[in-house]
Amino acid sequence: MTDQQTGLNLVPHSVDLSRQGEAFILTSKTPLAPVVDRTADWLHHWAQKTPDQVFLAERSETGWREVTFKQALAAVRAIATSLRARNMGPETPIVILSGNSVNHALLSYGAQYAGVPTVPLAEQYALITDAHGRLTYVLDKVRPTMAYVEGAAAYASALALPQLRGVEIVATQTDGAPCKVTPFSSLLAGDDGQDADAILAATGPDTVAKILFTSGSSSDPKGVLTTQRMMCVNQSQMASVLPFLRDRAPRICDWLPWNHVFGGSHNTNMMLAHGGTLVIDDGKPTKDLFARSVRNIIERPGTLSFNVPVGFSMLVQEMESNLALREAYFGDLDLIFYAGASLPQDVWTRLEQMAMEVRGRLPLMISSWGMTETAPATLMVHEPIGRSGVVGVPLPATQIKLRPDDEMRCELRVKGPNVMTGYFEDQAKSAEAFDRDGYLITGDALRFVDPEDPNRGLVFDGRVSEDFKLSTGTWVQAGRLRLDALEALRGLVQDVMICGHDRDAIGLFIFPRPEQVQGDNTSAGAVFDPHLQSQIETRLSAMAKAASGSARRISRAIILAEPPSLKDSEITDKGSLNPRKIMIRRADLLDRLYDNEDPALIRV
Structure with missing residues (x-):
């Protein structure tokens, strides 16, 4: 059906909800589109149907290589x-x-x-x-x-x-x-x-196409055996609910790295499956490389835009003053897709406003849930929702098991033809990855947007493994609290980490934005900057006043002088923090976080 808001051919959310003991089982009512056996089947099809269509392009010394x-x-x-x-x-x-x-x-x-x-x-x-x-x-x-x-x-x-x-x-x-x-x-x-x-x-379908290594945030990286079936069925799953992908050949100008499943399987194969054009963006959403992305988008804009939230934030900031970028970016845009973290709502709103200013209609703005082990998309938004944070409903042919706790926060487990059968040469971890019913244990938590209407979709609610207990026995849902803290400290921090395992109160490690730190007032790994400390104290105090209990109240924080170390595995190659490694390497700073006499401590 043609959606009135976006003008795109979409399939609305439609799911079945059942019970299996205490767990919910959620499945899609949408049938799965036909699936090819191999990625080469797509390549043969488009080489015959549209032989002169550009499939791959990258910037060269003389212009563009196509x-x-x-x-x-x-x-x-x-x-x-x-x-x-x-x-x-x-x-x-x-x-x-x-x-x-x-x-x-x-x-x-x-x-x-x-x-x-x-x-x-x-x-x-x-x-x-x-x-x-x-x-x-x-x-x-x-x-x-x-x-x-x-x-x-x-x-x-x-x-x-x-x-x-x-x-x-x-x-x-x-x-x-x-x-x-x-x-x-x-x-x-x-x-x-x-x-x-x-x-x-x-x-054939069972041929291993790639071995994609996970980031190894809590242990050594694991090699996900990614088969032709996993990749091919995943494109059919997405095309089943986003049929507009078949209406015209899509284009992307994309920087997302191919050692990750998002850029390397999801995006590249979407262009191949639908006869589209992949323009390789040699920029990144970093201070040194973002200007390249701006140039590439202006010269080779896409009909689909994939990025992480920090990338969209930088785009919005640049487009406020760069009219050429804004007009190129939105001029032919059908889809904005974010993943990796929740998109700040103010960024979402400004993207909508700019789209209306340039094109007079909204692109479809969506996210999804997936992981390397699921090739990746397993849940996806595929109708206009008007807000950030929702990861959608199950894609066709997948089964979602949701095990709720007392607060209706659900542990997520998944099953489907896009899910791996195991890890490379690791029988023990392969066996541990699945429950007795054959569902992949993801370690992620979700909650229903509306418990009375599962078609409204699900919201990501942190990692179950990130949760910990205070010394009082109170459980802290660290993933959700971290997102709240990032929002409260927006503009001041690059990232934060929730602390407090077996302590009497919740603390916060803060990795500041470098430009926010005035002078060079550091002390044994911590920053002493009265102005920045005061700003953080003010914002965390407002957050604490709205907290419903000790499990939601951050009572102390410390600003770290050194950014997360890739060498010491404090940050994964995806750019996410590795809490376990940080706590081990910075045990002295963790002790200082709970030392009420330390001058670098921010008390809330």
Whole structure:
């Protein structure tokens, strides 16, 4: 049906709710659209139907490098034959150390064509020497046969690691390599002695396409075995409830990293499944790189926009004064999609206002819930809702189990064809991941927007594992309280962490925005800045006055001088905090947080 507000072809929320003991079981009433067997099926389809449509594009020294569907298919088939000529298959993975690029995409799809798993890794693992520990852990785990980098010189320190001795190194730019390197062009040359059609026929829905490593916030990263079925069915699940994706070829200008399931499976495969164009944005929502994103969006705007909340916040701020960006961004926009955290409502509202000013109608503004283990989308908003924070209802063919506590906050468990069967070479963790009914135990908590109407959807309510008890025995729902604190301290902080396990009161570690800290008044890892401390005290005091009890009242805080350390695993490669690592490494600051005489302490 055509939605009057957005003008898009949408399927309204429609779910079935039943009970299984004390748990709720939630399923979608919408039927699942047909599912292809492999990503290559999409590539063959569009190479025949729209051969000259641009599939991949990236900025080059002379403008833009563009690859059409016809060209992509030829390159992918050539790469597949080159890999098979090397006797590569399911047991010979390829690690990809570089970030997003056209060649990265071609290699990934070429490997999928040949049934060779790829292991895309965060580029900082290889580029930052202090992060090599995580890289070597993965290399020891997967024992790759091939490794790919864009430029050998930039990745020289990683390529010299002993774990890569004897591994074939492939690079687009081979100069400056510390070892023998195969030019990427040699893979594109193909091998005439191999039959590409026969190579493809040997793959199917159960073929492992990728091994995606989780961020490992509480333990070593786990390798999620991502099959062709998981990725292909997930695109059909989303297309079943967002049929406008089939009405015209979508476009995205996207920076989200491909070592994560959001950028690397959700977004890339959405363009491939629907004959769309993926413009690789070489910028990021950071101080140093955001200007590149602005330039790319103005030159190559999308019909769909995917981002994390901080990215949308920076876009809104820039568009307040940059009319060219605003008109390019909203000019042909159908969808705004955020994930990773809740979008501040003021950012949501301003996006709506700007859309009306430029285009005279609203795009669909939505979010979803998913994780690496679910390929990723499992719940999704697919109708206009007018507010932030809702993650939607189950997608077709999935089952959602919700186990409520006394406050109707529900632990989430999921089942469906998009859910993994297990982790790479880890039977113990694979078994622990599922309950006796076969549901994946997610560790996340949700609650109904309206308990009387499940079609209104669900709201993310933190991580069950983040919860802790005060010494009084009172449970603290840390995930929800953290979001409240971030909202209260908006503009002053980059992030916060809730503390208080086995203490008598809730405390707060604060990672400030650097520009908010005046001078260099630090003391053994804490910031002493009377002006900033006063602002934080005022806001936390207002928050405390509205608190309903000790489980919601933050009574103390301390400003940390050092940002979260990637080297010491205080922050994951997704940019989220690792509370366990922070508390261990900064145990002295945790003690100071509960020292009433410490001058850096903010008392509320």
